[in-house]
Amino acid sequence: MHDPQLSSGHFILDRVVERECLFSSRDVAASAAVSVEDDMARFTRHGCLDVVLPLSDSDLSRFNCLSVTILNRSAAALLAAIKLVHEPATDKRPNPVISFTGGREPVPPGSPLRLTFPATAFGWYGGKRSWSCVHSIELSLVFEKTYDGPKGIEVLIGPIEGERREQPSGPRLTPQGLANVFEGDDAVLHPLFLPYTPDNSALRIPPPHSFPQDIAHDILCGRIMGQRLPQPVPWDVDPTGAHEWTHFLNRHHFIRELVEASAATGDERCVRAVDELITHWIHTNPVPVGSNGGAGPSWETLTAAWRLREWLWVVGICWPRRAFRPETKAAMLCSVWEHARSLMDHQGHPTNWIIVESAALALAGICFPWFREASSWRQEGLDRLARECSRQFFSDGVHFEISPLYHAICVGALLEVWEAANARGIALPAHLHGCLDRGMDYLAALCRPDFTWPSLNDSGSAQNDFTALTGKAGELLGREDLIWIGSRGRRGSCPSARFAVFEDAGIAVLRSGYDTDANMLVFRSGPAGAGHVHGDVLSLDVTALGVPRILDPGVSTYAPDLLTDHYRSPEAHSMLLVDGRGPARASLPFRDRVKPAREHFSWESRRSIEIASGVQTVLAPRPGNAGDATRFDVVQAFQPAIRSSEKTAGWKARPTLEIQDRPLTSQVLPSSERGCADAISVARTVVFVDGRYWVVRDLVLGDGTHEVTCCWQFAPGRVEIDVETLVVMCADFRGSRFDLIPLAGPSVLGAELAAGMLSPPRGWVSLAGTDVPAPGLRFTTGAALPCCLIWVLLPYYSGEGSGISARRTDAADGRVIVEISFEICRADLIIFEPSDGPDAISGAVGALGEVFYERSIGQERAGFAD
Numbered sequence: 001m002h003d004p005q006l007s008s009g010h011f012i013l014d015r016v017v018e019r020e021c022l023f024s025s026r027d028v029a030a031s032a033a034v035s036v037e038d039d040m041a042r043f044t045r046h047g048c049l050d051v052v053l054p055l056s057d058s059d060l061s062r063f064n065c066l067s068v069t070i071l072n073r074s075a076a077a078l079l080a081a082i083k084l085v086h087e088p089a090t091d092k093r094p095n096p097v098i099s100f101t102g103g104r105e106p107v108p109p110g111s112p113l114r115l116t117f118p119a120t121a122f123g124w125y126g127g128k129r130s131w132s133c134v135h136s137i138e139l140s141l142v143f144e145k146t147y148d149g150p151k152g153i154e155v156l157i158g159p160i161e162g163e164r165r166e167q168p169s170g171p172r173l174t175p176q177g178l179a180n181v182f183e184g185d186d187a188v189l190h191p192l193f194l195p196y197t198p199d200n201s202a203l204r205i206p207p208p209h210s211f212p213q214d215i216a217h218d219i220l221c222g223r224i225m226g227q228r229l230p231q232p233v234p235w236d237v238d239p240t241g242a243h244e245w246t247h248f249l250n251r252h253h254f255i256r257e258l259v260e261a262s263a264a265t266g267d268e269r270c271v272r273a274v275d276e277l278i279t280h281w282i283h284t285n286p287v288p289v290g291s292n293g294g295a296g297p298s299w300e301t302l303t304a305a306w307r308l309r310e311w312l313w314v315v316g317i318c319w320p321r322r323a324f325r326p327e328t329k330a331a332m333l334c335s336v337w338e339h340a341r342s343l344m345d346h347q348g349h350p351t352n353w354i355i356v357e358s359a360a361l362a363l364a365g366i367c368f369p370w371f372r373e374a375s376s377w378r379q380e381g382l383d384r385l386a387r388e389c390s391r392q393f394f395s396d397g398v399h400f401e402i403s404p405l406y407h408a409i410c411v412g413a414l415l416e417v418w419e420a421a422n423a424r425g426i427a428l429p430a431h432l433h434g435c436l437d438r439g440m441d442y443l444a445a446l447c448r449p450d451f452t453w454p455s456l457n458d459s460g461s462a463q464n465d466f467t468a469l470t471g472k473a474g475e476l477l478g479r480e481d482l483i484w485i486g487s488r489g490r491r492g493s494c495p496s497a498r499f500a501v502f503e504d505a506g507i508a509v510l511r512s513g514y515d516t517d518a519n520m521l522v523f524r525s526g527p528a529g530a531g532h533v534h535g536d537v538l539s540l541d542v543t544a545l546g547v548p549r550i551l552d553p554g555v556s557t558y559a560p561d562l563l564t565d566h567y568r569s570p571e572a573h574s575m576l577l578v579d580g581r582g583p584a585r586a587s588l589p590f591r592d593r594v595k596p597a598r599e600h601f602s603w604e605s606r607r608s609i610e611i612a613s614g615v616q617t618v619l620a621p622r623p624g625n626a627g628d629a630t631r632f633d634v635v636q637a638f639q640p641a642i643r644s645s646e647k648t649a650g651w652k653a654r655p656t657l658e659i660q661d662r663p664l665t666s667q668v669l670p671s672s673e674r675g676c677a678d679a680i681s682v683a684r685t686v687v688f689v690d691g692r693y694w695v696v697r698d699l700v701l702g703d704g705t706h707e708v709t710c711c712w713q714f715a716p717g718r719v720e721i722d723v724e725t726l727v728v729m730c731a732d733f734r735g736s737r738f739d740l741i742p743l744a745g746p747s748v749l750g751a752e753l754a755a756g757m758l759s760p761p762r763g764w765v766s767l768a769g770t771d772v773p774a775p776g777l778r779f780t781t782g783a784a785l786p787c788c789l790i791w792v793l794l795p796y797y798s799g800e801g802s803g804i805s806a807r808r809t810d811a812a813d814g815r816v817i818v819e820i821s822f823e824i825c826r827a828d829l830i831i832f833e834p835s836d837g838p839d840a841i842s843g844a845v846g847a848l849g850e851v852f853y854e855r856s857i858g859q860e861r862a863g864f865a866d
Contacts, residue, residue: 001342003289010177013289018062018164022137023053028157040071040156047151049141053160060084060131064119065165068139069158071112075150076143080105082117083138086129095560097126102295103140104348112158118165120236120285121294123247125559128238145590146350170286171334178334184370194423196316196367198263201475202416203313205468207253208409210460210556210769211245214254216261216270224254232280235298242559246297251306252281259313262321271323274314282331287338292346301348305360308339309416312367333368340364340377347384351531352399352406355392358384359413366420378426385417386429392530394504397438400594402505402529404446405459408466411439415473433477440473440482445500445509448548449518451488454541455554455766456507456524458532458568462554462715462765489514498691499610502526506597508612512691517546517736519795521694523686524552525614526597528585533593535570535582537616538684540696542574544738544795548715549730550574551774554766563771566761570711572776576682576698577709583616583682609853613685680706680785687830687851694793695818695830702785708747710789712740712777716765719753719775726751728777735798740777743790743808743818747781788832790818829854 004011023031029041031053036042043049072078081103089096099122105115119131141155173181195202206213212226222229225248227239238246248254255274262270285298293299311332318324343361347354358381365371365378392400392410399407414436421428443466446453452463471486473479483492500509506526512519522541534555542550552574555567566572570582585593603612680702687695700708712728720729726749728740742749755763756773763776781787792806803823810816814834821827835849 001287001289001338002345004341006173006177006180010174010180012168012172012174014165014167016163016165020063020162021159022055022060022066022162023160025158028053028160037156040069040158043153043155043157045153047142047153049153049155051139051157052136053138054136055134058132058134060134060162063131063162063164064167065163066117066137066160067114067163068117068160069112069114070107070141071156071158072107072109073154073156074109074143074152076147077109078107078141078153078155079103079144080107080115081140081142082122083140084122084131085135085138086133087126088135095126097124097129099124099129100295102300103142104292104294104301104346107141107155112156116163116290117294118288118291118296120288120298121291121296121300123243123295123297123300124238125243127241128236128243128246144350148591167286170282170284171331171338172286172289173334173337175330175334178330178337181337181372182333182370183372194316195419196312198260198317201468202419202472203256203260203263205412205472206465207248207251207256208405209244209248209253210766211248212769214257216257216267219254219258220269220273224249233277235281235284242557243295243297244558247300247303250281250285250297251303252278252310253306255310256313259317263317268321268323271318271321274318275324275328278311278314279325279328279331282335287335287342293342299342301343301346301357302353304339304342305353305357308336308343308360308364311336312363315367336364336368337371337373340368340371340373344373344377344380349531350388351392351401352410354384354388355410356413358382358388359417362417363420366417366424366426369424382417382428385414386432389414389432389435393435393439394502394596396442396502396504397435397440398442398502398505398507399439400527400530401457401532402507402524402526403457403459403532404443404453404455404464404466406457406532407439408443408464408469411436411443411473412469414439415469415476419476436473437477437479440470440477440479441500442502442505442507443470443473444481444485444495445497445502446507446522447485447514448520448543449514449516449546450543450548451485452548454522455552456522456536456541457529457534458555458558459552460554460556460766461768462551463548463767485514499605499688501603501612503598503601503603504596506601506614508601508603508610508686510610510612510686510688510694515546519544519691519693521686521688521793522552523612523614523684525601525612525616525684527595528588528593530590530594533586534568534573535585536573536575537570537583537585538614538682539573539575540686542694542738542793544730544793545736545797547732547736547738549738549795550740550793551713551715551765553713553764553774556766556769556771562758562761563764566764567766571709571762571778572711572713572764574712575710576684576700577711578618578680578682578700579707580709581618583618606853608690608855609851610688611685611851613683615681615683618680618682685832685851687853689820689828689830689853693795693820695820696791696793697816697832698789698791700783700785700787700789705782705784706787707780708783708787708789709778709780710791712779713763713765714775714777716767716772716774719777721751721753721777726779728753731798737796737798739792739794739796741792741794741806742779743792743806744779744781745788745790745808745810745816747783747787747789750780752778752780788816790816792818792820825856827856 025040029036082101084099087097101117101121214223258270258274343357361377362381365374399410455462467486470482474482474486480493481495484494494514498511508523510521520543524539541552553567553572601614683699685697726742730738755775765774805821807819816832818830831852833849
């Protein structure tokens with residue numbers, strides 16, 4: 001927070017006891033061979049500035065703060081960050097061990113500004129390290145990601161100094177200071193904090209993390225989020241080697257378990273434990289002054305916001321209990337003021353962070369009206385929410401990070417403010433209700449038949465659970481469909497919509513219904529997203545007969561490591577690669593990452609079929625080099641053969657595949673024969689037929705001969721591949737089956753099935769924060785473009801599949817005809833007609849031709865209009 005400019009009797013500041021110059025201005029200038037002006041190093045760069053300063057003395061343990069003076073002459077404010085490199089990257093350890101501040105300290109243009117970076121403002125990757133071993137200091141300056149103005153950076157940088165500061169115990173606001181900023185009396189130490197009451201169903205909404213959620217008894221015994229901790233809790237402890245765990249510890253989500261247990265059982269031990277935990281946290285974590293909290297686990301802006309929201313349950317439920325001490329209430333009030341002031345002074349990343357922070361600020365003003373500044377907190381929080389909802393939510397109701405987890409977090413924050421404001425009789429901006437309604441439409445549409453949710457972008461587990469949040473939204477918004485989902489079908493009314501499309505986000509949900517054995521496919525064809533980006537464009541998430549079969553793999557941790565990089569990569573998702581590449585998305589400019597998908601996404605719904613289609617451009621292929629020629633030598637190739645449609649029994653009672661016989665050709669081409677076109681477009685069309693099965697057409701458009709790979713990530717379980725037909729088969733104990741049938745036409749496929757590989761990583765999904773081996777399949781072919789691959793995704797029960805056959809015919813005029821024949825004398829024809837329009841390469845959906853559907857008992861047509 002900023003210095004509140006209160007007297008020393010009201011607010012206690014740090015005392016600097018030692019200061020030492022680590023790098024003079026001339027040292028800084030010499031590091032990058034720049035000039036010195038006004039005794040400061042002058043830098044000019046475009047886009048970003050990184051200054052790397054190796055240390056001759058690596059022991060900085062005598063300091064607990066770094067400071068630097070910066071004069072910004074650029075056209076707009078810059079964001080400053082410091083990174084400490086403890087151990088550089090090596091061949092054996094590709095990710096360095098670092099501490100970092102998060103890059104959110106603003107440096108407005110104008111006068112010189114002295115920035116301070118206390119040790120408590122540093123997060124870490126590679127395990128927490130002390131300042132006793134620091135290899136180098138890196139200072140970075142960038143524009144805000146949403147800034148679209150001139151990108152020229154001009155700054156003057158002064159000396160970088162180390163400081164030793166004496167910090168007081170928290171809270172910094174003294175009892176006299178509290179009396180100065182507070183208008184209440186002792187009576188308000190026992191207020192009724194509606195809606196934070198024991199009967200509020202929001203009390204049981206799980207925290208937004210995938211760490212273990214221990215019961216109250218375990219927490220009383222010192223076990224928190226799956227880790228045994230000493231007492232009192234060391235709030236900077238790092239038992240997992242990843243700073244995310246420590247951040248969630250400081251967000252106090254785990255305290256909710258004690259609060260809920262105290263409300264349910266009246267156990268005073270839980271109340272006393274909450275009292276002691278919060279008192280100890282406040283005492284050992286004074287608010288940083290002159291810093292936004294950086295990426296530190298205790299006062300990072302997002303952490304402060306989450307903790308403040310958790311404390312509202314403590315105030316509403318534990319405060320009236322005798323075991324909760326008056327001195328703890330007073331300390332909490334001082335700290336609440338510090339939280340709110342810090343959130344007034346600073347904002348985090350322009351994504352879900354600001355929505356969570358704005359909600360917390362508004363709630364502080366709504367729920368603590370006795371502070372003199374409460375009305376300004378409330379109004380500023382509501383104003384920020386109104387602004388950010390308009391900016392961060394697409395018109396279709398989807399949050400612009402395209403992540404169900406962060407979408408749920410943002411909607412949950414809005415719901416909390418909505419309920420608290422209604423309880424206090426405070427009017428909210430009218431458009432927030434529409435934002436909530438549309439936002440819950442999206443969450444409802446993504447709910448699988450087993451009441452789990454897919455993981456798009458960074459969303460944690462591959463099988464999330466947002467039922468509690470959805471049910472709470474149903475209560476507040478008066479929606480029976482949300483109540484039905486929230487109660488897992490026990491109350492309310494089942495949603496009626498089968499086909500859901502979110503045009504801006506580029507999401508299509510094709511489902512047969514919400515019943516327990518329904519079929520459901522989620523097609524992702526939208527923008528990359530504002531943050532938490534995965535390379536999952538044109539990917540699929542498939543539930544067959546109520547069982548998740550093909551999954552977005554999720555992600556277990558944000559710490560850079562082998563599996564984190566894998567989960568975010570295109571090859572971890574069920575999509576196409578060209579020459580080993582998918583579309584590059586994370587590196588796109590911010591405005592392109594949030595550009596609505598409409599011009600690259602199309603859909604249509606008819607009586608018996610639904611269609612969704614999307615197009616993306618892949619970066620130009622790499623120029624050939626000798627190293628590429630053997631990249632897929634380990635792939636085991638299976639040659640499809642002619643299959644008859646005769647009935648078989650037992651496990652082989654499955655759909656049969658009919659294709660034309662053809663000679664075996666190599667599916668991996670020497671690098672010298674691979675094309676180097678300027679751009680390649682990948683188009684995927686999904687056709688859902690009669691609620692029973694899907695046909696997927698993949699087009700690769702461009703010039704030259706290339707290696708085309710289609711990746712499929714299955715859920716953990718039994719997956720087998722027929723060595724003759726390459727049909728992939730899944731089965732479970734219920735007799736529910738799912739087949740993935742390749743129809744490659746003139747292309748010859750090689751197949752590789754792997755699970756739990758680490759070098760390179762393949763075949764993994766994240767479930768509840770755990771990396772779980774799961775079958776990952778790759779089909780690979782070498783093909784002259786354009787290339788067309790067809791996949792039939794067929795759910796059925798054992799015994800039903802014996803009379804089903806799938807056949808592909810490529811007509812001379814470019815049509816591709818897929819025939820699905822059934823034992824009941826029914827045949828479905830899905831006809832893909834080509835288009836020679838030049839817009840196909842550039843990614844225009846209208847240039848993909850038309851799709852027709854014919855059935856033995858009728859005919860129906862659905863097409864994509866230019």
